[in-house]
Amino acid sequence: xxxxxxxxxxxxxxxxxxxxxxxxxSRILIGIGLVGHGSNILLLTSGGPSGVAPIIxxxxxxxxxDPLPQALxxxxxxxxxxxxxxxxxxxxxSWRITHDDVVEDDVEDRFIARxxxxxxxxxxTEDAARAQAAEEDRL
Amino acid sequence: xxxxLALHLVLGVVIVAAGRILGRQAFLVAAVAPAAMLxxxxxxxxxxxxxxxxxxxxxxxxxxxxxxxxxxxxxxxVMVTLVSGIGLLICIYSLGYFTATKxxxxxxxxxxxxxxxxMLGVVLSDHLIALFIxxxxxxxxxxxxxxxxxxxxxxxxxxxxxxxxxxxxxxxxLAGLIIIGQSAGTYLISELLVAPPSGxxxxxxxxxxxxxxxxxxxxxxxxxxxxxxxxxxxxxxxxLHSATMVKAGVYLVARLAPIFAxxxxxxxxxxxxxxxxxxxGGLRALRQNDLKLLxxxxxxxxxxxxxxxxxxxxYHIAEAGVVLIxxxxxxxxxxFMVVGIVDHETGTRDIRALHGFGKSWRPVQAVAVLSxxxxxxxPLMFGFIAKEKGLGGYVEYGDFVxxxxxLIAIVVASMLTFAYSARFVLGIxxxxxxxxxxxxxxxxxxxxxxxxxxxxLLAFFTVLFGVFPQLLDRLxxxxxxxxxxGSSPKPLELWAGFNEALLLSAxxxxxGVVLTLMRTKVARxxxxxxxxxxxxxxxxEAFAGVLRGISVTSRRVTAVVQNGSLPIYIAIIVLTVTxxxxxxxxxxxDTLPDFVEQRVHIGFVALITAAALGASVxxxxxxxxxxxxxxxxxxxxxxxxxxxxxLALTQFSIETLSTVLFVLVLRFLPRSWRHHAPAIAAPMRIxxxxxxxxxxxxxxxxxxxxxxxxxxxxxxEVMIEDSYSEAKGQNVVNVILxxxxxxxxxxxxxxxLVAAVGVVSLARTGRRRDDTDAPVFEEISDxxxxxxxxxxxxx
Numbered sequence: 001x002x003x004x005x006x007x008x009x010x011x012x013x014x015x016x017x018x019x020x021x022x023x024x025x026s027r028i029l030i031g032i033g034l035v036g037h038g039s040n041i042l043l044l045t046s047g048g049p050s051g052v053a054p055i056i057x058x059x060x061x062x063x064x065x066d067p068l069p070q071a072l073x074x075x076x077x078x079x080x081x082x083x084x085x086x087x088x089x090x091x092x093x094s095w096r097i098t099h100d101d102v103v104e105d106d107v108e109d110r111f112i113a114r115x116x117x118x119x120x121x122x123x124x125t126e127d128a129a130r131a132q133a134a135e136e137d138r139l
Numbered sequence: 140x141x142x143x144l145a146l147h148l149v150l151g152v153v154i155v156a157a158g159r160i161l162g163r164q165a166f167l168v169a170a171v172a173p174a175a176m177l178x179x180x181x182x183x184x185x186x187x188x189x190x191x192x193x194x195x196x197x198x199x200x201x202x203x204x205x206x207x208x209x210x211x212x213x214x215x216x217v218m219v220t221l222v223s224g225i226g227l228l229i230c231i232y233s234l235g236y237f238t239a240t241k242x243x244x245x246x247x248x249x250x251x252x253x254x255x256x257x258m259l260g261v262v263l264s265d266h267l268i269a270l271f272i273x274x275x276x277x278x279x280x281x282x283x284x285x286x287x288x289x290x291x292x293x294x295x296x297x298x299x300x301x302x303x304x305x306x307x308x309x310x311x312x313l314a315g316l317i318i319i320g321q322s323a324g325t326y327l328i329s330e331l332l333v334a335p336p337s338g339x340x341x342x343x344x345x346x347x348x349x350x351x352x353x354x355x356x357x358x359x360x361x362x363x364x365x366x367x368x369x370x371x372x373x374x375x376x377x378x379l380h381s382a383t384m385v386k387a388g389v390y391l392v393a394r395l396a397p398i399f400a401x402x403x404x405x406x407x408x409x410x411x412x413x414x415x416x417x418x419x420g421g422l423r424a425l426r427q428n429d430l431k432l433l434x435x436x437x438x439x440x441x442x443x444x445x446x447x448x449x450x451x452x453x454y455h456i457a458e459a460g461v462v463l464i465x466x467x468x469x470x471x472x473x474x475f476m477v478v479g480i481v482d483h484e485t486g487t488r489d490i491r492a493l494h495g496f497g498k499s500w501r502p503v504q505a506v507a508v509l510s511x512x513x514x515x516x517x518p519l520m521f522g523f524i525a526k527e528k529g530l531g532g533y534v535e536y537g538d539f540v541x542x543x544x545x546l547i548a549i550v551v552a553s554m555l556t557f558a559y560s561a562r563f564v565l566g567i568x569x570x571x572x573x574x575x576x577x578x579x580x581x582x583x584x585x586x587x588x589x590x591x592x593x594x595x596l597l598a599f600f601t602v603l604f605g606v607f608p609q610l611l612d613r614l615x616x617x618x619x620x621x622x623x624x625g626s627s628p629k630p631l632e633l634w635a636g637f638n639e640a641l642l643l644s645a646x647x648x649x650x651g652v653v654l655t656l657m658r659t660k661v662a663r664x665x666x667x668x669x670x671x672x673x674x675x676x677x678x679x680e681a682f683a684g685v686l687r688g689i690s691v692t693s694r695r696v697t698a699v700v701q702n703g704s705l706p707i708y709i710a711i712i713v714l715t716v717t718x719x720x721x722x723x724x725x726x727x728x729d730t731l732p733d734f735v736e737q738r739v740h741i742g743f744v745a746l747i748t749a750a751a752l753g754a755s756v757x758x759x760x761x762x763x764x765x766x767x768x769x770x771x772x773x774x775x776x777x778x779x780x781x782x783x784x785x786l787a788l789t790q791f792s793i794e795t796l797s798t799v800l801f802v803l804v805l806r807f808l809p810r811s812w813r814h815h816a817p818a819i820a821a822p823m824r825i826x827x828x829x830x831x832x833x834x835x836x837x838x839x840x841x842x843x844x845x846x847x848x849x850x851x852x853x854x855x856e857v858m859i860e861d862s863y864s865e866a867k868g869q870n871v872v873n874v875i876l877x878x879x880x881x882x883x884x885x886x887x888x889x890x891x892l893v894a895a896v897g898v899v900s901l902a903r904t905g906r907r908r909d910d911t912d913a914p915v916f917e918e919i920s921d922x923x924x925x926x927x928x929x930x931x932x933x934x
Contacts, residue, residue, distance in 0.1 A: 001839055001840070002732055003732060003840070005839075007836065009835055009836075009839055010833070010836035011832060014829060014831055015752060015755040019754070021710060021824040023705075027763065030763050033770070034754065037770055038835065042839055042842075044783065045839070050783075067871040067875055068855045068875060071876050071880060074789055074876065075887050077793055078793065079890055081891075084797050088800050091804055091805075091808070093902070106705075110703040112697065121299060124293075125299065127293075128300075129677070129683040
């Protein structure tokens with residue numbers, strides 16, 4: 001890991017997060033792609049300083065770059081692609097229905113947030129406390 | 140012992156299940172369990188009192204070292220005698236109390252049996268965690284018993300309050316117990332006694348454990364649940380909320396005081412809470428007109444007294460605690476039974492409605508007088524022995540700071556105890572009966588012998604041990620020795636000669652008589668006093684306030700974090716996962732790594748950052764997708780320079796494929812979009828993005844420092860070595876993917892398959908509906924526009 005690559009990964013994460021926080025599904029998608037690239041840099045650099053390609057016989061083994069993070073990064077690339085393809089299909093579907101790709105607020109969640117408290121446990125307890133206090137005041 | 144605990148469990152479940160068949164007889168069946176326990180305890184009593192405890196150990200989860208260790212020593216014998224002895228009497232008493240078969244009656248009997256089993260578990264457990272589990276089981280059964288009349292909202296509220304307070308205290312206590320167990324290296328109380336842990340952490344843990352004990356034993360300021368619990372049927376109140384369960388906290392303090400009393404603030408906390416509770420409980424008991432509430436507040440006060448006796452950690456005083464725990468169970472259970480009888484025969488427990496009873500009530504009245512006298516500490520009663528010994532212990536052996544204050548509190552509270560005991564007796568004799576109330580007591584039926592005999596037996600013990608305390612010498616000495624090994628407890632005496640304790644007892648009785656004679660003035664003074672402090676919330680009000688606070692807070696928190704907006708959800712999640720560990724990572728960075736490894740990286744990183752920046756600001760969908768592609772191709776170049784040709788190849792082909800996909804989909808969508816987010820959104824998004832960027836930067840640097848710390852042969856080296864010899868492959872990365880970690884690849888393929896199925900179905904569904912049913916599209920489109928309006932309307 002070098003400071004330069006750490007910066008590159010951080011920059012990819014920052015721009016990716018910025019896009020993830022948008023309302024357009026297509027921008028969110030691009031954000032996921034950027035975050036994926038950033039995490040690949042992190043994965044790959046976790047193997048230490050880079051060397052030559054890890055192919056037996058091409059060079060002495062001590063000069064190889066670490067093969068395990070490469071395998072992990074490879075998996076990550078492919079999975080990111082799968083996610084991208086699925087989200088693109090969602091975007092297509094969203095266009096089919098609304099002719100746009102805006103991610104709307106969840107209306108149910110909004111209703112829950114605005115709901116008045118109807119907690120019968122609390123009201124039971126308060127009634128009991130009031131009754132108790134009234135009883136003792138009478139004494 | 141396990142067999143007997145299991146018997147309680149099985150019997151309890153059977154009674155609950157077979158409720159309809161059993162009816163009232165359920166209590167007879169329930170009596171089998173305490174009877175068996177008593178018989179077993181009696182056969183072991185000799186050994187146990189000789190200082191040879193019976194132990195049993197049951198390996199629960201071997202791998203985690205979780206065992207349930209039971210230990211039956213002399214102090215446990217005292218508690219078992221209480222739990223099972225009173226339990227047996229309560230079962231008989233219940234036959235008289237519940238004359239009609241009501242629904243839920245057998246359930247009551249069954250849960251009572253389950254409770255007895257849990258309570259026995261508390262007093263028999265040597266392992267702190269097992270003790271905690273049984274402790275919480277008593278809270279749960281207590282909840283079910285208080286709320287047994289589930290149609291009564293007050294019963295439900297009281298049950299919830301009891302569960303809430305004792306349950307929360309139990310959880311606090313669990314934290315303390317774990318700290319103690321971890322710092323001592325053992326969870327066994329018997330081993331803690333040999334090698335007590337110490338230190339600041341343990342001092343904190345002791346405070347936590349004491350909070351648990353205070354909630355369970357209804358000490359101020361957690362006492363409000365106990366008077367509330369009086370909505371339970373009287374047999375339950377007599378058993379759980381006076382004689383047994385509420386003593387669990389006292390029991391734990393008694394067990395731990397020999398180990399920890401001189402550590403931290405133990406004494407200060409226990410003694411101030413105990414003294415305060417004892418005085419305030421007495422004051423409030425004196426104000427009650429409801430006989431049962433009077434006893435409940437009296438119980439709170441007496442529990443404070445027990446805390447004072449056991450909490451000091453001085454064996455002479457703790458010995459008095461053992462006597463008091465026995466004496467209190469005898470007189471308080473009997474008094475509760477009397478209240479139950481009065482309630483059952485007259486339909487009221489209000490002393491203003493009682494005008495005295497007929498001749499046939501003499502046995503019940505005698506029980507009331509004798510038990511109340513014991514409670515008041517009148518000589519020749521069991522309670523006198525306990526109080527006298529406690530006062531004597533404090534006078535002679537209480538050599539610690541604040542001893543005098545505690546002694547004064549005990550004397551004052553004992554005067555109050557005398558006064559409310561007198562109030563109870565005068566109430567039974569109808570002194571407080573108001574003329575305008577109907578006389579319900581004179582004509583009341585006398586209770587049958589089954590109904591009053593259990594209370595009568597307890598009153599007999601009260602007198603027997605009051606006159607011949609030496610009968611209990613062996614038990615009390617054994618229990619004290621079990622708590623304080625190596626101590627030399629003194630035998631019990633009825634007459635210890637003229638000493639300070641006797642003088643104090645005389646003062647207590649004198650003060651109590653004066654308070655009783657001047658009761659009208661005292662009541663007026665108390666009313667004025669309580670009006671003056673009316674601005675303070677009562678325990679019930681405070682509890683209701685806490686509950687409302689929790690409800691309101693949770694609603695507000697939900698409204699903020701769960702407001703329906705995806706960007707907000709994502710922001711909360713990424714900020715939590717990045718910022719929370721940030722400081723920890725930042726501390727790990729001691730040296731910065733090299734700035735640049737290869738010069739060519741500068742060019743690639745410049746490309747990547749420029750394209751990423753472009754992708755995030757450009758307002759044109761296709762352009763943004765192409766920028767993302769540029770990032771991907773630059774990444775591929777980076778991989779080549781880092782010795783990862785496979786990655787570069789994969790990245791290259793995948794990037795091409797996704798760019799094509801992007802263009803395929805994005806061509807449908809409008810080219811660009813209009814901005815309609817609130818003005819505050821952009822700066823907040825930038826702030827969150829910047830925070831994430833900083834966190835990732837710090838994480839990357841600290842992770843690169845962590846790499847050299849890994850010791851031993853690296854996994855990758857093993858893989859390089861085995862690559863050709865075992866898998867016959869020269870490309871190590873490929874070998875890892877298809878061989879060493881082949882199952883990962885298998886999973887990966889599955890993920891792709893699932894995604895492909897999703898893509899296909901999503902793409903096809905829309906098309907079919909659109910083609911075959913054009914009006915549907917119109918409708919959906921209408922729905923969409925109203926949906927878009929919805930959030931605005933909500934605002």
